[in-house]
Amino acid sequence: MVADIIINTTAKRLQQTFSYIVPDGMAVHVGSRVQVPFGRRQEEGIVVAVSERNAGEYAYELKPISTVLSAQAGFQEEMIETASWISRYYLCNLADALRLFMIEKKGLEVRLYVTVGTKAPASAEDADVAAYVQAKGQVEKAALSRKFGARRVDDLLAAGVLQVEKGWKNKISDKTEKWLSFVRDDAEGLLANRRRQAALLAELKQAGSAPVSAFIGKGYSADVIRRLCGTGLAAISERNVRTRQLLPTLEQSRPLTLTDEQARAVQAVRGDTTGRTYVLHGVTGSGKTEVYMQLAEDVLRQGKQVIVLVPEIALTGQIVRQFVRRFGNDVVVMHSQLSKGERKNNWLRMLRGESHICIGARSAVFTAAQHLGLVIVDEAHDSSYKQEESPRYHAVAVAQKRAAYYCCPVILGSATPSVSDYYAALQGEYTLLELKERIHGRPLPTVTIADMRDELARGNYRVVSDAMVSLLEETLAAGQQAIILLNRRGFATFVMCRKCGYVVKCDTCDVPMVYHKQSDHLQCHYCEASKPIPTVCPACGSKYIKFFGTGTEKVEEQLGELFPSSRVVRLDQDTASRKYSGEQILERFRRHEYDILLGTQMVAKGHDFANVSAVGILSADSLLNLPAYWAGERTFQLLTQAAGRAGRGDAPGRVVMQTYAPEHYVIQCAQKQDYHAFYEQEIEFRRALQYPPFHRIIKIILTDEEEQPLWRRGNDLAASLQSWTRWEHSPVEVIGPFADIIKRIRGKYRLVILIKGKSLDDIKDYMRREPQCWASGVVIDVDPSF
Numbered sequence: 001m002v003a004d005i006i007i008n009t010t011a012k013r014l015q016q017t018f019s020y021i022v023p024d025g026m027a028v029h030v031g032s033r034v035q036v037p038f039g040r041r042q043e044e045g046i047v048v049a050v051s052e053r054n055a056g057e058y059a060y061e062l063k064p065i066s067t068v069l070s071a072q073a074g075f076q077e078e079m080i081e082t083a084s085w086i087s088r089y090y091l092c093n094l095a096d097a098l099r100l101f102m103i104e105k106k107g108l109e110v111r112l113y114v115t116v117g118t119k120a121p122a123s124a125e126d127a128d129v130a131a132y133v134q135a136k137g138q139v140e141k142a143a144l145s146r147k148f149g150a151r152r153v154d155d156l157l158a159a160g161v162l163q164v165e166k167g168w169k170n171k172i173s174d175k176t177e178k179w180l181s182f183v184r185d186d187a188e189g190l191l192a193n194r195r196r197q198a199a200l201l202a203e204l205k206q207a208g209s210a211p212v213s214a215f216i217g218k219g220y221s222a223d224v225i226r227r228l229c230g231t232g233l234a235a236i237s238e239r240n241v242r243t244r245q246l247l248p249t250l251e252q253s254r255p256l257t258l259t260d261e262q263a264r265a266v267q268a269v270r271g272d273t274t275g276r277t278y279v280l281h282g283v284t285g286s287g288k289t290e291v292y293m294q295l296a297e298d299v300l301r302q303g304k305q306v307i308v309l310v311p312e313i314a315l316t317g318q319i320v321r322q323f324v325r326r327f328g329n330d331v332v333v334m335h336s337q338l339s340k341g342e343r344k345n346n347w348l349r350m351l352r353g354e355s356h357i358c359i360g361a362r363s364a365v366f367t368a369a370q371h372l373g374l375v376i377v378d379e380a381h382d383s384s385y386k387q388e389e390s391p392r393y394h395a396v397a398v399a400q401k402r403a404a405y406y407c408c409p410v411i412l413g414s415a416t417p418s419v420s421d422y423y424a425a426l427q428g429e430y431t432l433l434e435l436k437e438r439i440h441g442r443p444l445p446t447v448t449i450a451d452m453r454d455e456l457a458r459g460n461y462r463v464v465s466d467a468m469v470s471l472l473e474e475t476l477a478a479g480q481q482a483i484i485l486l487n488r489r490g491f492a493t494f495v496m497c498r499k500c501g502y503v504v505k506c507d508t509c510d511v512p513m514v515y516h517k518q519s520d521h522l523q524c525h526y527c528e529a530s531k532p533i534p535t536v537c538p539a540c541g542s543k544y545i546k547f548f549g550t551g552t553e554k555v556e557e558q559l560g561e562l563f564p565s566s567r568v569v570r571l572d573q574d575t576a577s578r579k580y581s582g583e584q585i586l587e588r589f590r591r592h593e594y595d596i597l598l599g600t601q602m603v604a605k606g607h608d609f610a611n612v613s614a615v616g617i618l619s620a621d622s623l624l625n626l627p628a629y630w631a632g633e634r635t636f637q638l639l640t641q642a643a644g645r646a647g648r649g650d651a652p653g654r655v656v657m658q659t660y661a662p663e664h665y666v667i668q669c670a671q672k673q674d675y676h677a678f679y680e681q682e683i684e685f686r687r688a689l690q691y692p693p694f695h696r697i698i699k700i701i702l703t704d705e706e707e708q709p710l711w712r713r714g715n716d717l718a719a720s721l722q723s724w725t726r727w728e729h730s731p732v733e734v735i736g737p738f739a740d741i742i743k744r745i746r747g748k749y750r751l752v753i754l755i756k757g758k759s760l761d762d763i764k765d766y767m768r769r770e771p772q773c774w775a776s777g778v779v780i781d782v783d784p785s786f
């Protein structure tokens with residue numbers, strides 16, 4: 001037998017498959033992780049194909065696989081297929097794509113091993129070390145240095161008393177543990193005078209089998225256990241390590257009686273075996289979670305598994321709690337706070353089918369489920385589903401690929417579906433399901449627009465409009481809570497000299513630095529570098545340094561002045577990482593320890609606080625003015641999501657939206673929370689300008705510390721792509737290179753080349769072969785979220 005393997009490395013030149021002989025009796029299958037000789041080294045490989053071919057059929061001599069590193073690797077054919085698709089579609093290495101599925105990315109590590117050398121030790125102490133090594137045969141150099149001191153070991157190596165050799169350590173060997181099992185009763189009276197062994201056998205009979213460690217823990221000695229096994233009444237075997245349930249037990253919830261709309265949605269998806277994608281468009285508070293859970297329940301009954309994806313910041317939110325309450329031990333939650341062991345534990349539970357629902361942020365799409373029956377993507381429009389480092393995959397696209405293999409449905413739930421998803425649904429490519437009503441017929445909040453130009457004309461220079469002040473006054477007086485959204489953290493968003501116009505920028509990024517009052521420093525929001533505030537202008541020496549713009553810190557201060565008796569809490573990247581975690585802040589707000597929750601978009605998404613009746617949006621157009629085709633879509637989503645936090649309990653919700661562009665269709669549609677009206681306008685704009693979903697985009701980013709060579713590289717690459725399109729008469733457009741919106745980040749200049757077209761498959765094939773695309777300092781982003 002011959003196995004084709006991919007070397008598990010990021011080295012770009014090793015991306016093809018290599019063939020190896022499978023030695024007789026070695027259990028190797030597709031997905032096994034193996035150790036193979038490679039040149040003069042050993043490397044880790046992943047088996048991607050096994051065939052009955054003979055080594056003799058090859059034109060060159062094949063080497064045999066050295067060992068199997070892990071048989072539990074959990075790779076299935078489907079995963080290899082999905083990974084190859086990822087590497088083709090997103091133009092990344094196959095090994096990188098395969099690694100997405102791995103819980104332990106690197107299986108083989110180079111270690112240094114020490115053995116005794118040819119020279120005799122010179123002192124008694126040296127002889128001790130040599131004897132120690134001799135007794136063990138070989139010792140890892142790091143371990144020996146810990147025991148005897150690095151200096152000693154190095155000296156002995158230099159003297160030839162010891163010698164060192166490179167070796168390879170398996171990091172992913174399948175961990176096993178010893179189990180004790182009951183075999184038969186003591187009918188012959190073998191244990192007549194052996195009380196401890198008899199007691200152990202009695203206990204073992206009850207349990208059937210249990211880890212040896214459990215009995216040691218109960219006070220049975222290793223000797224007693226060994227003797228009992230010697231009688232043949234019990235036996236020891238090696239088993240794979242057990243997994244644990246890591247979740248707290250919460251009070252169990254029962255399925256609710258569905259509303260007609262919910263029931264229709266469930267009915268439409270139930271029993272789908274075509275691998276279709278459904279867009280579940282449900283207004284905020286319409287009960288999408290209950291639809292997800294009842295569909296999941298069906299799938300569990302068939303013994304299949306479910307992936308539930310949630311945006312990164314919703315991981316601690318209630319959707320996760322609701323699933324845990326409904327399905328208990330059948331759920332594993334993958335979040336970033338888990339230790340490596342805990343991640344492995346949860347991964348194994350899904351692999352072995354001990355749990356059936358895997359909830360997590362985007363990377364949970366790579367769970368080792370074996371029998372996928374459903375994929376749910378909550379808030380499917382959220383930008384966190386796109387990975388912003390290589391491999392730059394979109395979790396929804398990956399979910400669809402996996403679901404297609406298992407012929408199971410994918411549900412994209414959202415109150416504001418992405419324009420592309422909604423378009424696909426209207427085209428019949430996906431199926432559209434709508435929940436138009438809030439649960440219990442609760443009304444959507446009423447939204448008032450505050451035109452900030454009028455405020456200024458009236459002499460209100462505060463960040464907060466009069467309309468918002470009244471709304472907050474009434475809300476607080478009624479004992480209710482409010483959420484206020486401002487998409488910028490810090491105090492002042494830039495610092496400028498009033499005399500010459502100099503703006504303080506980050507030394508290594510081409511962006512203004514933001515003033516943070518609490519730390520009394522300027523901070524760069526791209527690289528987190530900080531600087532003291534200049535007392536005189538670095539450019540002209542004047543003293544007229546002024547702070548401009550508004551961040552969350554400043555609003556916190558103004559709210560404190562306006563409502564001195566109210567309790568305000570701020571949630572943004574600064575506070576979420578300090579004092580309490582973001583989760584704690586939200587939990588305390590839920591318990592009404594605060595009246596006003598103020599923050600960046602972290603406050604806008606997914607929360608279900610019954611006592612929140614007011615929402616204030618301070619700068620509805622902050623995203624709208626970005627020079628990007630998605631600016632309108634992101635703004636509409638954020639505004640609708642934020643507004644949707646109001647009035648989820650008994651009190652009706654009210655929202656004030658502050659803007660300088662009240663006539664803009666995005667603001668108008670967000671005011672009415674009219675997704676359809678927004679979609680109609682947005683899709684026409686996309687069609688007219690040939691943006692997604694009509695055209696696809698690949699963004700190539702080139703970076704370099706020096707500007708001149710960067711432009712040269714950019715021009716060369718663009719020319720190469722352009723000559724391909726001319727040669728092929730391809731309608732694909734190559735635009736650029738041009739300087740990125742932010743010219744420089746972390747000391748590196750940035751150029752962008754855009755590729756636009758209806759189908760980009762052919763140009764991708766070309767890019768795969770074009771070495772300039774694979775040079776260092778080149779990033780390829782397919783379907784960029786910008």
Ligand SMILES: Nc1ncnc2c1ncn2[C@@H]1O[C@H](COP(=O)(O)OP(=O)(O)OP(=O)(O)O)[C@@H](O)[C@H]1O
Nearest residue numbers: 256257258259284285286287288289290415439606
């Ligand atoms: N059939 C039902 N009967 C009674 N209550 C329900 C029903 N379905 C959902 N609910 C309740 O309605 C509330 C809103 O539901 P949920 O949070 O799922 O809304 P959503 O559609 O996800 O909203 P958002 O998009 O704003 O997150 C929840 O408190 C939920 O328990």
Ligand SMILES: [Zn+2]
Nearest residue numbers: 497500537540
């Ligand atoms: Zn100046």
Ligand SMILES: [Zn+2]
Nearest residue numbers: 506509524527
């Ligand atoms: Zn910076």
